[in-house]
Amino acid sequence: MNQHLRIEPVPFIDVAAQRRRLGKSIDEAISRVLGHCQFINGPEVAELEAALMAFSGAKHVVTCASGTDALLMVLMAKGVGRGDAVLCPSFTFCATGEAVALTGATPVFVDVDQETFNMDAASVSRGIATARQQGLTAKAVMPVDLFGQSADHDAIGAIAASEGLFVLDDAAQGFGASYKGRRIGTFGLATATSFFPAKPLGCFGDGGAIFTDDAELAAMLRSIRVHGQGSDKYDNVRLGLTARLDTVQAAILIEKLKIFEDEIAARNEVAERYARGLGNVVTVPRLAAGCTSVWAQYTIRLPEGTDRDGFAAALKAQGIPTAIYYPKSMHQQTAYRDFPVADGGLPVSERLSEDVISLPMHAYLDAATQERVIQAVRGALSS
Numbered sequence: 001m002n003q004h005l006r007i008e009p010v011p012f013i014d015v016a017a018q019r020r021r022l023g024k025s026i027d028e029a030i031s032r033v034l035g036h037c038q039f040i041n042g043p044e045v046a047e048l049e050a051a052l053m054a055f056s057g058a059k060h061v062v063t064c065a066s067g068t069d070a071l072l073m074v075l076m077a078k079g080v081g082r083g084d085a086v087l088c089p090s091f092t093f094c095a096t097g098e099a100v101a102l103t104g105a106t107p108v109f110v111d112v113d114q115e116t117f118n119m120d121a122a123s124v125s126r127g128i129a130t131a132r133q134q135g136l137t138a139k140a141v142m143p144v145d146l147f148g149q150s151a152d153h154d155a156i157g158a159i160a161a162s163e164g165l166f167v168l169d170d171a172a173q174g175f176g177a178s179y180k181g182r183r184i185g186t187f188g189l190a191t192a193t194s195f196f197p198a199k200p201l202g203c204f205g206d207g208g209a210i211f212t213d214d215a216e217l218a219a220m221l222r223s224i225r226v227h228g229q230g231s232d233k234y235d236n237v238r239l240g241l242t243a244r245l246d247t248v249q250a251a252i253l254i255e256k257l258k259i260f261e262d263e264i265a266a267r268n269e270v271a272e273r274y275a276r277g278l279g280n281v282v283t284v285p286r287l288a289a290g291c292t293s294v295w296a297q298y299t300i301r302l303p304e305g306t307d308r309d310g311f312a313a314a315l316k317a318q319g320i321p322t323a324i325y326y327p328k329s330m331h332q333q334t335a336y337r338d339f340p341v342a343d344g345g346l347p348v349s350e351r352l353s354e355d356v357i358s359l360p361m362h363a364y365l366d367a368a369t370q371e372r373v374i375q376a377v378r379g380a381l382s383s
């Protein structure tokens with residue numbers, strides 16, 4: 001009987017549904033920018049930075065052109081470069097380690113925890129030892145709030161403090177989440193996020209931001225954002241980038257931030273429905289004590305021996321898209337395989353790369369559509 005029904009494709013992330021909800025407010029925000037024509041550094045940029053400060057509790061927010069630039073700018077500001085090591089999880093999006101390598105420093109890849117997919121503190125300690133054995137100076141740790149869940153910031157902060165390293169939190173997927181009741185954006189020296197459209201808080205193009213309580217760092221980041229300019233605009237005092245956030249994107253983000261809290265709640269409901277519907281057939285994601293998630297991805301682990309490609313094909317045949325984040329951990333990728341990994345290897349990252357798969361997740365996934373996804377997953381596993 002089902003064959004006679006037209007199969008409606010389910011969107012993986014429904015940007016259009018959010019666009020419908022925001023309706024005229026986005027059009028009007030863009031129109032205001034078209035009216036004043038301050039496309040670079042218009043009033044909306046400072047307005048957004050103030051709104052992000054209020055939302056996160058960070059003392060300074062510096063918006064920028066992308067999440068990758070946000071990471072790179074902090075590393076540049078801290079003078080990280082050749083001969084330095086920065087500890088990064090290997091099971092992450094490539095930009096985490098890429099930003100380190102772009103400075104000339106060496107990313108040292110460490111393993112993740114198999115329950116939370118986030119940086120494993122014991123592996124960080126081993127990675128610091130590995131860096132020293134290789135004659136590198138360990139400078140920083142970059143935890144990632146992967147798939148939207150806060151990393152274990154106390155554990156990582158404690159190691160960083162005892163080893164004299166600074167912490168740069170890669171919250172490109174985790175902005176809006178919290179750790180022990182405090183919002184992401186206030187852990188470590190600085191936090192970087194991305195406003196790429198598919199991130200939990202996305203704009204309509206590329207964008208990013210840096211959060212810090214350190215006034216001196218914030219001032220340096222504002223200089224790096226514009227080619228390292230000094231107080232005399234014709235005397236550039238350091239190397240920088242063209243890394244500003246467009247005014248139009250800031251205007252869009254101001255409107256989106258107004259509904260973000262509500263969207264986070266909706267994403268958590270979707271995650272709870274998945275956990276109830278799938279918890280007894282696959283390994284569903286688990287939140288660690290004190291951690292919340294904004295569910296940038298809903299990533300499950302398939303039972304041992306499942307043919308992942310066959311599983312994805314079975315869902316696709318029913319109009320349900322899936323994605324694999326990440327089929328290769330960073331240390332397994334061509335551009336990164338010569339960088340060091342923490343002593344003892346990265347067995348969890350490698351195993352996760354083989355058995356994870358992500359399901360449709362967004363704030364507008366209604367219960368009926370989600371039930372289709374749940375039944376398709378259950379059906380694919382029992383056949």
Ligand SMILES: *Cc1c(COP(=O)(O)O)cnc(C)c1O
Pocket residue numbers: 066067068069092093095096144170172173193194195196206207208
């Ligand atoms: C998306 C992402 C980035 C990079 O953000 P862009 O805005 O695309 O440059 C960095 N780190 C992680 C973990 C990401 O998911």
